[in-house]
Amino acid sequence: MVLPALATVADLATILGRTFTPQQEAQAQALLDQASSIVRAYMRLDITRATTTDTFTMRAPGRQHLGTPFGCGQVTLPQRPVVDVFAVKVDGTATQDWWLEQDQLYLRSAPWLGPPGAHQAPQVEVTYTHGWDPVPGDIAAIVMQAANRVLVNPSGIRSETVGGISTTYLVPATGENLAVLLSRTEMKVLDRYRRTAGSVRLRSV
Structure with missing residues (x-):
């Protein structure tokens, strides 16, 4: 059974305050599907009613x-x-x-x-x-956050300048390559729902 995404492209567009082109809509939907699968796998629940x-x-x-x-x-x-x-x-x-x-x-x-x-x-x-029907708002928000990370920064690049020296990282300083994955903070939010x-x-x- 194919489960629906836990947030919609329209939800993501509204949160970001932007209008997607057809190509961007397709990309956003694919990312939301991936993020939803990752959240479901972490929670060990289907989530949707x-x-x-x-x-x-x-x-x-x-x-x-x-x-x-x-x-x-x-x-x-x-x-x-x-x-x-x-x-x-x-x-x-x-x-x-x-x-x-x-x-x-x-x-x-x-x-x-x-x-x-x-x-x-x-x-x-x-x-x-x-x-749940509807999906809890904090779960939907995490799905959109995970998808949006790739939309705005598909390469996962982070730059910082210290003392006039610019350094670029492919992952955050914490060592987490978030992409369409979950941060530690997001996992803590999901833990209140998670099946153990x-x-x-x-x-x-």
Whole structure:
């Protein structure tokens, strides 16, 4: 599935206060697509609102749910925020015997506890809606910043003059070649959204 850019060419033109030529629009779109892919890879999230069907391997719940019924199972939905869960199947059989806590889906019975599945964790298919609509403003801003760095300075050149001597660098003094990449400051902003742990996801349909 091809995901849309997290900011539009029109957004970028408005922020910059300029009008793009058709050639510049095409370049801006390509850079926004690249920046969006980099942000998604760093955050480990699709970010934009979508509905997907994924299959996960059920596991036993963590310590915080020791009070749940014996045999309860758990899966972590990897895409956040979870907006709604439409359908759940355990080993191909639909069930309503579940509840959701943020991105954690709990099932009140786990068929691996009895034969013939005693030693094989069940597979849980979940259809759910996730992501933001609209995209949070700080995420969109970072995507535009990353794209604009290449628009205004495609070679990544930085010059400085000290004592009458001019020096040109291909990368900033920090050693970061930003280009369509993320700065340390931008990463810190994205960290509040970033997914740091995931589930075992078998497939998407």
